[in-house]
Amino acid sequence: ETGVTQTPRHLVMGMTNKKSLKCEQHLGHNAMYWYKQSAKKPLELMFVYNFKEQTENNSVPSRFSPECPNSSHLFLHLHTLQPEDSALYLCASSQGAGVRNEQFFGPGTRLTVL
């Protein structure tokens, strides 16, 4: 079991719904990440937070809104999604900058947009 947890594990939502994904890390790390994994595509980095500050937004549509209230928690707020947003959303954490900055991943949230 990793030190990164995600809830919910599965989510089905309509295009007009608003929902949130939650990620929590118990590793004492300073950086947290959101990735999207679609079928037959490489993992795509969406957002990076370091010490609660957003340091990367990889041209993600505004219907995805991240929030990082502290170094242990990361949210991804979803609204008016499209069917092509259906994917596995993975959260990860790492110590932050440094020689060994290995990222540890959570179990993911499988999102289906109808």
Added chain:
Amino acid sequence: ELKVEQNPLFLSMQEGKNYTIYCNYSTTSDRLYWYRQDPGKSLESLFVLLSNGAVKQEGRLMASLDTKARLSTLHITAAVHDLSATYFCAVDIETGTASKLTFGTGTRLQVTL
């Protein structure tokens, strides 16, 4: 833009055989990671390679890094069915704050009896 290419994309091999997965990347980096993903599961860290010439081994898997050639390899020795999974390499470009991983497309390994 950093590009990370893995080959093959799919590999079917018999138990007991050896094979190598290749990971090529397009820009300078001296940090590379290998991950394993089982179907429907998250990514599990396998190896962290932090310098040119680094070699790490764990069981039947061995990873190496040649930063001059911008190439990493994951060698499988005497494959067993439990190794069936998708393997990803990821190249780290440190931004000075957090890391920024660019993943390869993955190699789906199927080990048959």
